Amino acid sequence: MGLVIIFLLVALLAIFGLVRSIKDKNLLGAFFAFGSLAVFGWFAIMTIIYNGFPVAH
Template structure:
């Protein structure tokens, strides 16, 4: 279940990176940040749908 947490943290950091690179007008950085956001965002959504939310023990 730690995989969902790691994927979601990477997705959140990719959102911040995308906004920062767009603000600085860094198009190559924005391209890679968007790619990271798309891939890890998709992995996050599909992992949550397949395995569910992490539970606290």
């Protein structure tokens, strides 16, 4: 379940990258940032829904 946390962090960084690339009018960067956000965010959210949030042991 540590992988889900890492993917959530990657999705969070993709949000910052998307905002920055849109602000700089970098369309290719915005495209890849949105793609990363979609893939990593979708995987992390669906894993949390399917398996539940990881608990601390």
